Amino acid sequence: MSLEQKIMTDLKTAMLAKNEVALRSLRAIKAAILNAKTAEGAKGELTEDDETRLLQKLVKSRKDSLEIFVTQNREDLAQKERDELDVIEKFLPKQMEESEVREIIKGIISRVGASSPADMGKVMGAATKELAGKAEGKTISGIVKEELAR
Numbered sequence: 761m762s763l764e765q766k767i768m769t770d771l772k773t774a775m776l777a778k779n780e781v782a783l784r785s786l787r788a789i790k791a792a793i794l795n796a797k798t799a800e801g802a803k804g805e806l807t808e809d810d811e812t813r814l815l816q817k818l819v820k821s822r823k824d825s826l827e828i829f830v831t832q833n834r835e836d837l838a839q840k841e842r843d844e845l846d847v848i849e850k851f852l853p854k855q856m857e858e859s860e861v862r863e864i865i866k867g868i869i870s871r872v873g874a875s876s877p878a879d880m881g882k883v884m885g886a887a888t889k890e891l892a893g894k895a896e897g898k899t900i901s902g903i904v905k906e907e908l909a910r
């Protein structure tokens with residue numbers, strides 16, 4: 761079942777349950793899917809990787825907004841973002857633990873022959889492909905910097 765089909769099924773369930781948080785979140789995902797499918801240059805279909813990237817983008821924007829609302833003491837808006845984050849993250853693959861990510865990155869560093877922070881681009885390219893959907897870019901970047909600084 762594609763992400764779009766899952767969203768439509770959950771949307772119907774949320775409507776019947778009158779769950780406003782789920783409705784708001786699911787509609788945001790549905791809108792993002794439609795925008796991606798109809799964007800210029802799009803093929804009209806999304807691959808599983810495209811769907812994961814789309815969801816990660818939605819999660820990142822919610823986290824960024826949440827951070828802003830918390831610093832501005834807008835707990836009402838921050839709570840909305842937290843609620844939406846919970847719903848959206850259910851559709852993403854389980855995120856890896858930092859220790860697991862670190863081990864994979866160490867393997868990538870030795871595989872590409874990286875030895876200094878100047879090689880960060882090579883390592884990040886391989887790491888983002890290999891860890892797509894399994895870890896946040898911010899986490900990957902931080903670990904790569906740490907490992908290359910050693």
